[in-house]
Amino acid sequence: MHPIVKTILQRLLLGLFTLFLVSLIIFSSIEMLPGDFGEAVLGQAATEETVAAFRRELGLDQPAWQRYLGWVGGVIQGDFGTSFSGRAASGVDRSRAVVDLIGPRLSNTLFLASMTALIAVPLSLFLGISAALYRNSVYDRVVNAATLTTIATPEFFVAYILILFFATLYPWFPSLANVDGNMALGEKLYKTALPALTLTLVITAHMMRMTRAAIINLLASPYIEMARLKGVSSSRIILKHALPNAWAPITTVIAFNLAYLVVGVVVVEVVFVYPGVGQLMVDAVRTRDIPVVQACALFFAFTYILLNLIADVIGIITNPRILHPR
């Protein structure tokens, strides 16, 4: 087998295994619930029968491994169970399926994340590479100080400053990003402008610094110096010598930050009341609606693992040393 295929397969298997363990952890969260939460969910006035029915619905009368298999089986088929909220002590069940809650929000979150990525990735690559090439110049120092400050700032601070200036003092953009599925793309873009801008600022700072560090690291390696000493033109050094080896670190940086973006979305969604998965998760945590929390956690963890996996695979594929095995 070609070594690349072998390495990629290994990496994929490792990713699957991680996913399995992560699903175990997320599943076991319901095991760790203290005491009997049947009464906690249904309220004090719940009759014994309704509590018993609720426990049976959750499968608490079965051993844990059976419930795990049932849960995973359901998740694979797109069934995440039903939400805890909307249940009453009288046994009236107005709860909704978790899928119905998450489904429409999923596309909103992905829309916001991809909009941010489209702006942030090219911008930060440009800033990072140019700062690395002109390092220690005034430009480099300014960009560096600005990004260091942005990194150390909580997302909600950036968000509220943007709201203060662009939504209330100069009402150019709406501060509530209440998008829904029926909106035209233009209006959607307009409404998500501020959340996307907030995320872009935060992500760009991280990504730019990491790109800069990776490129500087690369330019310091002996073969680049050798090329420079033997008189290769600088554009040729960048394109022929540096770039082939730079793909791996750059994709790692991008994927790492997209993964970070997935998490950063949570806070920003809450600030702008953006109807996404992050906000749903925070609400569910507050009301301790475990099935919804589990589904959201699974979504975030899955995206996170997937992005890291993609980065690793691209890193393997573009690594010249594996491409040309001896």
Added chain:
Amino acid sequence: MSEEEQTYSASGEVGQVRQRRTRVQRSIIELKKAPPTALFGMVVVLIYAFVAIFAPLVAPYGEAEIFAQPYAPWGGEHRFGTDQIGRDIYSRLIYGARNTIGIALMTTFLSFAIGGSLGLIAAINQSWLDQFLSRFVDVLMAIPSLIFALMLLSIFGSSTWGLILIIAVLDSTRVFRLTRAVSLGVVVMEYVEAAHLRGEKIGWVMRKEILPNIMPPLVAEFGLRFSFVFLAIAALSFLGVGIQPPTADWGSMVRDNASLIQFAQYDFKGAITPLLPAGAIALLTVAVNFVVDWFLHKTSGLRDEH
């Protein structure tokens, strides 16, 4: 560490009693060489520490004291006005320093205690225990920590101790990795082996032989982890699942007063009230980062960029 170059002259060394500088003198010399950003950072950190420690003396009112007028404007009796149920914002900011920083510090210490000791044990053991711990940490780190923290909080509920414990455990994974990585280079040294052969106990070797040698990167990491933990707790409190009222805390203060921003055109001062706690968080993390940057740069070439 102590790298004051003293020009060597044989007769000088014979003829003169060598005077070592005291610790205080050495630190003064180091401080004089520190860049302005680091000095700025240190001053800010000191001010925060002062305010946090002497909060009851500095604050005009109590942390949860409620006054008649909610959303009072700036000035007058209440320097920064009052919040939605009439608590003095200035006092809450000051108490918030104590609560938020205190909780973050405690969490960071706990996370270093857990991660550091496990990391050292893993580095010394280097067999099945090391493998087990390392793989376990890998899995924990495969879930974004904010998401993980949210999930755990939904299970155990939001109490301050629960919050400290959850964040500390999640954060200790990074401490574990760093401790293990830096001590791997130390445990193979001859003097560690000699200590083992002398028959010293593991705990003694860890404390007396290895720990002093991995201190500088750990101290720098402490600063970085502190700002991460600080931001994480602020974010969770902002989301309403962290530190619970009536404890004054900067994250939840932002959340409580956020709606004031809408009135910026009419009352600009009132509108930036929610930005005060947020700015306080930002300023402290920036300051800590500056100090850490300088410290890292000084103690090692660990970080090339600056």
